[in-house]
Amino acid sequence: MENIDLLIDGFGHILSWNHFLLMMVGVTLGILVGVLPGLGAPNGVSLLLPLTFSMDPISAIILLSCMYWGALFGGSTTSILFNIPGEPSSVATTFDGYPMAKAGQASRALTLAFVSAGLGALAGVVMITLLSGWVANFALKFSSPEYFAVYFLAFASFISMGAQSPFKTLVSMMLGFALASIGMDTISGNLRLTFDIPELIKGVSFLIAVMGLFGIGELLLTTEEGLRFEGIKARVKLAEIARTLIEIPRYWLTIARSTIIGIWMGITPAGPTAASFMSYGVARRSARDKSKFGKGDPRGVVAPETADHSAGTSALLPMLALGVPGSATAAVMMGGLMIWGLTPGPMLFTDRPDFVWGLIASMYLGNVVAVFLVIATVPLYASILRVPFSIIGPIIVAVIFSGAYQVANSVSDIFLVIGFGLIGYVFKKLDYPLAPLVLAMVLGDKAEDAFRQSMLMSGGSLNIFWSNGLVSTLMALGLALLLSPLVFWIVGSLRGRKHDAAAPHGDGNAAV
Amino acid sequence: MKKSVSIACIMVAAFGLAAPAAAFEPNRPVEFVVTAGPGGGTDIFARTIQAIIAKYELMKAPVVVTNKGSAGGAEGFVYTAGYKGDAHKLAFGTNNAYLLPVRAKVPYKAEDLTPIAALASDEFVLWVNGKADYATAADFVAKAKEGGLKIGGSQSKDVDQILTSMVNDATGAKINYIPFKSGGEAAVQLAGEHIDANVNNPSENAGQWQAGMVKPLCVFKSVKLTSEAKVVGDKGWSDIPTCKEAGIPIDNYSMPRTVWLPAGVEPDVVQFYADVLRKVSETPEWAKYLADTSQSPAYLSGDDFKAAIEMDGAAVSEVLKREGWLAN
Numbered sequence A: 001m002e003n004i005d006l007l008i009d010g011f012g013h014i015l016s017w018n019h020f021l022l023m024m025v026g027v028t029l030g031i032l033v034g035v036l037p038g039l040g041a042p043n044g045v046s047l048l049l050p051l052t053f054s055m056d057p058i059s060a061i062i063l064l065s066c067m068y069w070g071a072l073f074g075g076s077t078t079s080i081l082f083n084i085p086g087e088p089s090s091v092a093t094t095f096d097g098y099p100m101a102k103a104g105q106a107s108r109a110l111t112l113a114f115v116s117a118g119l120g121a122l123a124g125v126v127m128i129t130l131l132s133g134w135v136a137n138f139a140l141k142f143s144s145p146e147y148f149a150v151y152f153l154a155f156a157s158f159i160s161m162g163a164q165s166p167f168k169t170l171v172s173m174m175l176g177f178a179l180a181s182i183g184m185d186t187i188s189g190n191l192r193l194t195f196d197i198p199e200l201i202k203g204v205s206f207l208i209a210v211m212g213l214f215g216i217g218e219l220l221l222t223t224e225e226g227l228r229f230e231g232i233k234a235r236v237k238l239a240e241i242a243r244t245l246i247e248i249p250r251y252w253l254t255i256a257r258s259t260i261i262g263i264w265m266g267i268t269p270a271g272p273t274a275a276s277f278m279s280y281g282v283a284r285r286s287a288r289d290k291s292k293f294g295k296g297d298p299r300g301v302v303a304p305e306t307a308d309h310s311a312g313t314s315a316l317l318p319m320l321a322l323g324v325p326g327s328a329t330a331a332v333m334m335g336g337l338m339i340w341g342l343t344p345g346p347m348l349f350t351d352r353p354d355f356v357w358g359l360i361a362s363m364y365l366g367n368v369v370a371v372f373l374v375i376a377t378v379p380l381y382a383s384i385l386r387v388p389f390s391i392i393g394p395i396i397v398a399v400i401f402s403g404a405y406q407v408a409n410s411v412s413d414i415f416l417v418i419g420f421g422l423i424g425y426v427f428k429k430l431d432y433p434l435a436p437l438v439l440a441m442v443l444g445d446k447a448e449d450a451f452r453q454s455m456l457m458s459g460g461s462l463n464i465f466w467s468n469g470l471v472s473t474l475m476a477l478g479l480a481l482l483l484s485p486l487v488f489w490i491v492g493s494l495r496g497r498k499h500d501a502a503a504p505h506g507d508g509n510a511a512v
Numbered sequence B: 001m002k003k004s005v006s007i008a009c010i011m012v013a014a015f016g017l018a019a020p021a022a023a024f025e026p027n028r029p030v031e032f033v034v035t036a037g038p039g040g041g042t043d044i045f046a047r048t049i050q051a052i053i054a055k056y057e058l059m060k061a062p063v064v065v066t067n068k069g070s071a072g073g074a075e076g077f078v079y080t081a082g083y084k085g086d087a088h089k090l091a092f093g094t095n096n097a098y099l100l101p102v103r104a105k106v107p108y109k110a111e112d113l114t115p116i117a118a119l120a121s122d123e124f125v126l127w128v129n130g131k132a133d134y135a136t137a138a139d140f141v142a143k144a145k146e147g148g149l150k151i152g153g154s155q156s157k158d159v160d161q162i163l164t165s166m167v168n169d170a171t172g173a174k175i176n177y178i179p180f181k182s183g184g185e186a187a188v189q190l191a192g193e194h195i196d197a198n199v200n201n202p203s204e205n206a207g208q209w210q211a212g213m214v215k216p217l218c219v220f221k222s223v224k225l226t227s228e229a230k231v232v233g234d235k236g237w238s239d240i241p242t243c244k245e246a247g248i249p250i251d252n253y254s255m256p257r258t259v260w261l262p263a264g265v266e267p268d269v270v271q272f273y274a275d276v277l278r279k280v281s282e283t284p285e286w287a288k289y290l291a292d293t294s295q296s297p298a299y300l301s302g303d304d305f306k307a308a309i310e311m312d313g314a315a316v317s318e319v320l321k322r323e324g325w326l327a328n
Helices: A002-014 A017-035 A040-054 A057-082 A088-102 A106-140 A144-159 A166-180 A198-202 A206-224 A238-267 A271-286 A299-314 A316-322 A328-339 A353-384 A389-408 A412-429 A435-458 A462-466 A469-494 B002-018 B041-056 B071-081 B096-103 B137-145 B159-171 B183-191 B202-210 B267-281 B284-292 B302-323
Strands: B030-034 B063-067 B089-093 B113-123 B125-129 B150-154 B176-180 B214-219 B230-232 B254-262 B296-301
Touching (some): A002 A353, A017 A040, A017 A057, A017 A353, A040 B041, A057 A106, A057 A328, A088 A106, A088 A271, A088 A299, A088 A435, A106 A316, A106 B183, A144 A166, A144 A469, A166 A435, A206 A412, A238 A353, A271 A299, A299 A316, A316 A353, A435 A462, B041 B063, B041 B089, B041 B254, B041 B267, B071 B089, B071 B254, B089 B096, B113 B202, B113 B267, B125 B202, B150 B159, B176 B183, B183 B202, B202 B230, B254 B302, B267 B296, B284 B296, B296 B302
Parallel strands (some): B150 B176
Antiparallel strands (some): B113 B254, B113 B296, B125 B214
16 A cells, blocks of 8 residues: 555654644644634634744644644533534534533543544544545535535435424524525625624624524523532542543444544535534434433434544545645645645645655644543543532633634624524523524535536526436435435324424433 | 845845834734635735734734635725724735725725735636646637636636626627635636636646646736746746737736725825835745745835726726626
8 A cells, every 4th residue: 555655654754752742732722722612723723823934844734733633622622511612513512412511421421522533533534544546536526516415415414303393493494594694695796684784794603603502592591590500519530531431332333424424524525514413413313212312312422523523634635635625724724835835736745745644644643642632631621510600600601702702803793692692592492403503504605605506507407416426316315314204204103103203302402 | 046136135225225214103013904714815915924024023013913804805894994094904905905895785985995005916817627628718719609618716796707707708708607715616616627717816726737637728917927937847837828819808917915004094104004015025035925826026005006906996897887797
């Protein structure tokens, strides 16, 4: 295997104490940035970028990519502890992670999340190592109709997750689509739904929505219930972390399935958010005993985390191989490449194999370093939950507000967060699911662009979605997923059996 | 070698002149408002300037870079325009600064900004897939006259679509335009043969050209590009024919990289920043940035810059009017 040789060569370039130290620094900074909602990986990496101008490219990319890994890990911490997703891709982790933390299993949930995230990331890197050439060519097959089909698949797998009322899911999703269309429309170049309010022309960031809906919404509920987090009596024991580590192999099936979903969604550029939602949906549907999902099922933590990280890692490959950033963070790093004097693009693999394979080797090491470092922080984070709510509550509010301001340095976003907090509270009270809203906000505008680009390409004919094997397969899979609950429901009601669709759905509203 | 010596001489001259500095000097952090997302062309433009200012200590006050790139950059311009009279907010953009208010109902007018300087001009190249059998731009135009060809570009009613419209108008071609989020997306769509051409800036397609996935047909410029760097084999930027000689009668079409202050600032403030930016444009780092991104040097300030804005605005408005894209 030529790639393996190149990889070993890459390890040769990065194995030094200097680089190891850079990794530790990068990961630590990343965790910090990831834990604070709103700051996020792209901002962190842009802040660090000027420092790297004088470094050699390999050291610089090690520092930046390790910061990215750290931030990805940090993002799930707040999802589990406070129901505040640090980034949209950790929203699905809140569904079961937060109930677990409430039930006194914070250490277990965190450890599960970190280890499965690490496994997912490693699987992503192994894929990059083995398939780099093939994947780059495959990614070129994707045009607007294929993109639309992938987004459609993500929506379909999520709708069919089985919330108790399809109409409530629909309402929530439509609201998400409406919010996603605020701002400038790519296809026509016109402003939509801005009502001449200058603050709205930039659109509504899904980070703001997520922080308000989940974070503030949850705080309001907790306040109503009597100013305390439940189940905080559990003590933090190192033995619990060890016990959780032993427990991991039990979830091999969930991990394997989520890895495949994650890698697939990472290569097709649907991204980590779609991957984590889809993986959660699939894990829930394929579980024999669904009753615990949404109430703290470990599989509900393992599935989205694995997929999130394997997608996040795989998404770096199209960036390296084609010179197209798969995420905001990747875009910043690509800007860095140019400043360090490298041309991102297909020839990078040939021109600077030392750089590319050094980066890939650093992904292996960086992720291992990151897993150890985050697990070391578990006792610290878990003990935060023992602080009385009357102290931690206001701190969370302050963190959310400053985070909301950080997203776009805009004061109006703080009021938006409050607005979303009220919506989140009302939604939970009325038992509307929040997740479809978030998914629609993240993917809605991309799906719309892809659909309208396809229509421009085909001159208005829907046949373009069946024009080749790839897009037809994706559409067929999506349709099958979309219609399957209906079929199951018909079959189920024919048998006259009580269908388990009446179980609470997974948006953490077990708290209500 | 000779070149770098002469640049060094210019620099010495520049620093010598800097001694009797303008009266204004920023006394608190200066915000560089990037009207594009992180990693984009405008972002690298602003961050390169930030790095050069820091390296040569051209300004005492610290610089903070923020990205406000939503709505095609309107977010950043609205934000900057909102600080009327504030000498510590600089917006970095392209010709979108004065074109956005013409083509969309954005909540600012071109008069809400004070032009400082343009530092570079990014070129437009007609690219087709590497496997396509067009040898010249004339072949492409001949095919395009039959209709059904697609050009992909960044954003809607923006520079790429305006250029596509100009090509259609000048040659009688019937090319459809498909808007994407960025030039990078249009580059990959072309490499994957999903569209027939794009009019990306050199840096947006350089990587794909190197790999033979795309090839340039002509550059929309009255003279050939000057960069001597070879990209594929013995072919380099200076080998691309101009579109006019290759069969598309469009003389010059380029995109200035511009810097703006809010309206209502004192003239000495504008002079101060124009001087700082002129010094930036005379450093070897700036020359390297231009060469790396295949842009042309084009420092303009004061009345020259205002005249250039006027000319560019008039030419583009004509296209917007013909296509019915005027917002007001």
